[in-house]
Amino acid sequence: MVGWTGYFLRVNLTSKTWKKEAFSEEFAHKWVGGRGFAVKILFDEVRPGIDPLGPENKFIVALGPIAGIPAPNTGKAVVAAISPLTGFYGDGNLGTRVAEHLRKAGYDALIVEGKADHPTMLYIEDDKVEFLPADEVWGQGTYACNDWIYAKYGKGVGVLNIGQGGENMARFAVVRSLEGRAGGRPGVGAVMGSKLLKAVVVKGSRPIPQADPAAMKALGSGDLRKVGQIDKQSGWSIQSTTGVLPFCNEVAGLPVRNFRKTSHPDAWKVDGERCNNARVATYGCPTCTMRCGITVLDDEGRESELDYENVALLGPNLEIFDLPKVASLNYLCDEYGLDTMSAGCVLSFYADAIDHGATSGDFRFGDAKRAKELLGLAARREGPLGNLLADGSLRMARAFGHNSEAYAMQVKGLEVAAYNCKFIPGQALAFGVAAIGAHHREAWIITFEIKHTTRESYGPEKAAKVIELQRIRGGMFEFLVSCRFPWIENGWPLDNYPKYFNTVTGLDWSLDDMWRVADRIYAMIKLHYLRQFPQADRTGDYPPRVWFDPSNADTEGPIAGKFLEEDKYDGMLQHYYDQRGYDRRGIPTKATLLALGLAEEAAAVEKVAVLT
Amino acid sequence: MRLGPDMKIQIKIIGPLMYAAGFSEKEMDVPAGTTVDGLTVLIGIPKERPRIVTRNGAAVSPDGALAEGDKIAVSPIYSGG
Ligand code: SF4
Numbered sequence: 001m002v003g004w005t006g007y008f009l010r011v012n013l014t015s016k017t018w019k020k021e022a023f024s025e026e027f028a029h030k031w032v033g034g035r036g037f038a039v040k041i042l043f044d045e046v047r048p049g050i051d052p053l054g055p056e057n058k059f060i061v062a063l064g065p066i067a068g069i070p071a072p073n074t075g076k077a078v079v080a081a082i083s084p085l086t087g088f089y090g091d092g093n094l095g096t097r098v099a100e101h102l103r104k105a106g107y108d109a110l111i112v113e114g115k116a117d118h119p120t121m122l123y124i125e126d127d128k129v130e131f132l133p134a135d136e137v138w139g140q141g142t143y144a145c146n147d148w149i150y151a152k153y154g155k156g157v158g159v160l161n162i163g164q165g166g167e168n169m170a171r172f173a174v175v176r177s178l179e180g181r182a183g184g185r186p187g188v189g190a191v192m193g194s195k196l197l198k199a200v201v202v203k204g205s206r207p208i209p210q211a212d213p214a215a216m217k218a219l220g221s222g223d224l225r226k227v228g229q230i231d232k233q234s235g236w237s238i239q240s241t242t243g244v245l246p247f248c249n250e251v252a253g254l255p256v257r258n259f260r261k262t263s264h265p266d267a268w269k270v271d272g273e274r275c276n277n278a279r280v281a282t283y284g285c286p287t288c289t290m291r292c293g294i295t296v297l298d299d300e301g302r303e304s305e306l307d308y309e310n311v312a313l314l315g316p317n318l319e320i321f322d323l324p325k326v327a328s329l330n331y332l333c334d335e336y337g338l339d340t341m342s343a344g345c346v347l348s349f350y351a352d353a354i355d356h357g358a359t360s361g362d363f364r365f366g367d368a369k370r371a372k373e374l375l376g377l378a379a380r381r382e383g384p385l386g387n388l389l390a391d392g393s394l395r396m397a398r399a400f401g402h403n404s405e406a407y408a409m410q411v412k413g414l415e416v417a418a419y420n421c422k423f424i425p426g427q428a429l430a431f432g433v434a435a436i437g438a439h440h441r442e443a444w445i446i447t448f449e450i451k452h453t454t455r456e457s458y459g460p461e462k463a464a465k466v467i468e469l470q471r472i473r474g475g476m477f478e479f480l481v482s483c484r485f486p487w488i489e490n491g492w493p494l495d496n497y498p499k500y501f502n503t504v505t506g507l508d509w510s511l512d513d514m515w516r517v518a519d520r521i522y523a524m525i526k527l528h529y530l531r532q533f534p535q536a537d538r539t540g541d542y543p544p545r546v547w548f549d550p551s552n553a554d555t556e557g558p559i560a561g562k563f564l565e566e567d568k569y570d571g572m573l574q575h576y577y578d579q580r581g582y583d584r585r586g587i588p589t590k591a592t593l594l595a596l597g598l599a600e601e602a603a604a605v606e607k608v609a610v611l612t
Numbered sequence: 613m614r615l616g617p618d619m620k621i622q623i624k625i626i627g628p629l630m631y632a633a634g635f636s637e638k639e640m641d642v643p644a645g646t647t648v649d650g651l652t653v654l655i656g657i658p659k660e661r662p663r664i665v666t667r668n669g670a671a672v673s674p675d676g677a678l679a680e681g682d683k684i685a686v687s688p689i690y691s692g693g
Contacts, residue, residue: 235628241693243627444692488691558669
């Protein structure tokens with residue numbers, strides 16, 4: 001086997017032991033890496049029904065065959081665990097030097113088990129693993145923790161860490177890396193915190209095994225340059241993802257006031273042009289030549305790194321249109337290690353629930369000062385309110401009652417990313433069937449819907465588009481482990497990725513081979529879901545109910561009077577199931593599982609749930 | 613094609629296309645009969661730049677004719693991060 005290191009590093013925090021564990025070529029070819037590795041390891045090793053915040057859960061960092069190799073844009077790692085937010089498999093990716101260093105240390109994945117008896121930092125350097133005390137930084141935010149680590153080891157090491165949100169097990173706490181933002185929206189940072197694992201530091205010094213290193217070096221570095229040039233021509237990274245905000249505002253797809261409204265006349269105050277004008281620095285993941293992070297100063301003079309999701313959900317969604325204030329909320333989320341998207345939805349839901357009399361409280365839309373305090377309460381789980389907020393919007397809704405679950409903006413417990421699908425049926429489907437809950441990472445079809453189909457359609461073409469994009473975005477980019485942006489935003493051709501994979505592994509895979517692995521991973525995540533929730537039905541793949549509510553329709557603008565029609569949505573969902581080979585509950589049929597090589601996993605699931 | 617007397621439209625340029633056009637938002641007089649594609653050429657966005665054009669929030673085809681009072685937005689083809 002070439003192209004993989006062939007080893008996992010398994011670390012047990014309870015016993016302070018570790019071992020280097022070989023995996024087979026068959027395993028590598030079946031699961032490839034990243035999300036594929038994580039989904040399989042967690043399926044095999046963590047039994048359903050455990051407390052995700054207990055020692056039986058496992059924290060995984062998984063890389064793929066092109067992760068860490070100079071090529072566009074491979075400085076990414078997948079972090080995963082059983083999610084304390086959704087109850088089943090959860091993951092995310094983030095830019096980090098850990099990608100390169102862990103592979104250079106000789107591992108394609110890190111599996112962390114058990115629970116430390118005091119705050120711990122894991123230090124990995126090739127064949128050395130140390131369990132070091134982190135009491136000094138326990139209770140501190142991710143910036144201070146990162147500085148502490150850099151002061152010890154220098155800036156070149158790979159770092160993953162958590163803030164107070166992870167330490168206190170806020171269910172939407174993320175894993176942070178100052179070399180490239182945050183990942184693991186469904187509470188992967190809380191799982192680190194539950195293990196008293198404050199940080200992972202990695203330094204590797206060996207060459208990453210490759211079939212043809214010289215060819216890969218020539219190909220990868222040349223392509224990195226080309227991707228940089230293409231980006232210069234397109235200008236995408238001038239505003240990067242924040243450029244999409246005025247587009248969403250224009251087509252009635254912006255989340256405003258807990259998604260009650262779809263556009264706002266003041267949205268321009270926090271749009272991509274304003275973000276770029278306020279830029280004080282630019283920020284990017286390792287090896288990237290289209291660095292997309294826009295750093296601005298917040299209202300307290302701190303550097304805050306913006307992208308569209310965090311601006312939209314912490315800005316217009318809370319009816320805050322003052323960029324330094326939005327930046328401040330974003331800074332706090334990053335400092336506490338809270339997911340900016342869930343944080344925005346949790347706060348907007350709280351304000352909306354107060355507005356609708358489902359609960360009482362002193363938070364109103366537009367109140368940035370109180371929003372800052374609430375983030376602190378959630379990150380520290382301070383008092384009953386902090387505890388409530390830290391549990392995420394679905395649990396809040398269940399506590400409030402009064403039918404508030406209808407406007408808790410989440411799917412399967414994971415809060416919706418910043419696209420208001422009040423009348424964007426295909427994107428609503430994309431959120432409904434996103435593998436881990438309402439993430440935008442896996443499929444985004446709004447432009448396709450508006451430009452190439454009728455917005456009103458609930459037809460099979462939209463289901464097909466969602467599947468096509470899931471295979472690429474939630475599949476290939478997540479198991480090779482590479483950033484999707486060169487392709488999605490600058491049109492870097494997709495067939496480059498099998499080329500990188502083949503040059504590294506010596507194999508001869510096509511894109512179709514990639515799609516097969518992607519389909520296998522999607523089926524596996526569904527098996528995780530069914531195993532955890534044996535009574536699961538198709539309503540788990542429905543978007544927030546408020547989008548079906550005629551009384552919630554816009555009263556003016558391009559979608560005035562329109563809303564998602566539930567029976568038509570359900571029909572589109574059935575197209576998705578039919579095209580995927582899933583049954584009426586949205587679970588892969590036995591025939592589909594067998595065709596994907598998942599007989600063993602199907603048999604394991606059949607012990608606790610029904611397959612058809 | 614003969615173009616008629618000027619009409620007023622509002623135009624908004626989204627994302628990096630605004631740097632090609634040299635502005636992000638303005639009211640413009642354009643000859644009646646101007647098409648969507650004609651407008652984008654008029655404001656200096658090269659034809660080969662991929663884009664989506666919306667009128668009052670709904671997509672319009674490149675050969676669609678503009679009308680007095682249209683609110684036009686020209687955006688790159690974003691893919692949603
Ligand atoms: S495009 Fe952005 S997210 Fe992707 S690797 Fe570069 S900096 Fe990171």
